[in-house]
Amino acid sequence: MSAICDGRVVVVTGAGRGLGRAHALAFAAQGARVVVNDLGVTLDGTPHTPGPTGTRHTPGSTGTPGVLRSDGPAAAVVAEIRAAGGEAIAHGGDIATPEGAASLVTTALEAYGRLDTLVNNAGFLRDRMLVNLDEDDWDAVLRVHLKGHFLPLKHAAAHWRAEHKAGRTPHARIVNTSSGAGLLGSVGQGNYSAAKAGIVALTLVAAAELARYGVQVNAIAPAARTRMTQRAFAETMAAPATGFDAMAPENVSPLVVWLGSAASEGVTGRVFETEGGRITVMEGWRPGPALDKGARWDPAELGEAVQELLALAPPPGAVYGT
Template structure:
């Protein structure tokens, strides 16, 4: 007798699922029995409209393999786009169990060359594009819980090492990805009472967004393990989006190749308390002593 697939019967939304990590996630969920809403606006790497519909291609790929999927081409960084995404899941499959927030693009610039449009565009698609779908699925799941149908709901957000450590030339992207971590922690705390678990991943994989960074690892050795394949990230994402991850919420996982790391965020380090107000000179002297006792920070990506 074959083992039950880990997401059998669940309905899963994956944003930015037309290519790269999102496509890998959508296919992996379908392989584990999920019915998948494949969202992708169909844009270029810089956010400009594209000529095709990658969401439809991925949905067709899932159906050709015997799975169930529907394409959604709306802009999830708008209220209507996010609302229609949730409606698509409910009207097509009658339920919604998991949201994977993955959509994004890059406009890399050094800070002195980063203009307002580049800042707004990246914050919009990454951070607002996480908030609005999360906002709409949370409202649905809260209503379900209040109606006595508490869901076994999951959200998997997509941060980045750039959001945890910073990345030279990516001030906008790093800020957006750091914001996603904060949003994840708040959502996990607020939504747990409604049966919703919220976690984030910080993946490293070869996609359109990272092909230059991973130029030296574009292909695996003949017959070898391709550590940068986006498919390596998806198993953890599928598990986090399944009922099997019960009790795991408010966590950030770094994942790359065959490695999974639980990331531990800001925690109190060395502390000094005078019990009264410091003078600037005293505060500086105390700060230097504390820094000498503290663990050195990990370097920003691309620094040095």
């Protein structure tokens, strides 16, 4: 029996550790050739080797797209894939820059002659309560998560549109990475929650716009043990001594691989929550109870009307951390 991704070329961003690494290995195990992207930065996005002043700076902002540490996490994942008999190449560009995102697509095309699937996964955290959240930390997290999804998506989509116009309509796939924080909110993670909510909206727009070119776009909201979640939810994410490890990142990858394969034909514009062995189709904002006066409301009468509507509506989900 052939593997589900035989012949496909897959790009995974942030693939040096955690979920990205698990996805890259799983795609390779299913026959894909994988471009493994990772900058090899710390948990908050700063380089492992500080600059001469020791101050924080945005990864890749002064570097060269494609520069890669030979001993970095991307190279290590490539070595794992090759040791298992698969094909992979490392990419060290900053995907939140136009040059880095463009070189990501170029790397796939030059190495393997095609691009079939993009998995947007790269990200880091800079958690603060809102009153203590610096503008730089807001910008950095929005940049890596939201801009770091938009730019690779844009450049991959441009390639697939060109293929479609040339009469080679692809069976292309994009899998974006949102979070429960983006769907419900998370205390102390206003920047991260906003970015992940934006990724959901971006997914819906991209699915609608790119369908004509043969591109399907979906998002996942995973719960798994990574560098980010181990710090924020240490007790919940701890591996059990025995039995099924529900928080292992490898549990998320089967859904990502399936969504990234040609077998997922017809599935687009969806958000899936995945944790352990459970997969849930998430339902977004839909019209609920409504009152129509047929004329302009007076502010004084709205209290009773709104309370009536809220009594008919289900309560919102709890924000993480409350």
